[in-house]
Amino acid sequence: MSKRPRGNIHKIREFELEKIHLVDEFDILQIVGEGWFGKILLVEHRGSQTEMVLKAVPKPYVSIRDFFREFHYGLHLGIHRNIVTTYDVAFETAGFYIFTQEYAPLGDLTSNMADTGVGEEYTKRV
Known part of the structure; x- marks a missing residue:
């Protein structure tokens, strides 16, 4: 029996992250989420006036x-x-690794579901 290769089926691209000062590049509009996993920040990029979300994970924990x-x-x-779309933009600050995503103003799926689920009619539509 042949030995199967182990590992991922695609190569994960690694590159040097640009180091930035967050407040120089972005206006922080709101903290959307926060916990041990990091922070989700709604921001506006100063250069392009584009609203987006920054997913910031603390360096000591990841x-x-x-x-x-x-x-x-x-x-x-x-x-x-x-x-949710993840944009091809990632960078780091002194304490966080960060990447950018589109803003979903209505929240995540679980925050929009009733305790009993979505029901048969809507389940069939997905």
Whole structure:
């Protein structure tokens, strides 16, 4: 029996992250979420006047490799119309690894579902 190769089916791109001072590049409009996993910030990019979300994960709690993995999967899954788009922009600050995503003003799926679920009619439409 042949030995199967182990590992991911696609190569996760790693590159040197640009180091920035967040407040020099973005106006922070709102903290959308916060916890041990990091912060989700609604921001406006000063140069382009574009609203977006920054997903910031603290360096002490995540390896650079894990950050690139999450960024990679976000880029590849985000092309689906029902998944939040991850933009091909990532950078770091003194304390965080950060990547950018589209803003979903209505929240996530679980915040928009009743405790009993979405029901048969809507489930069939998905």
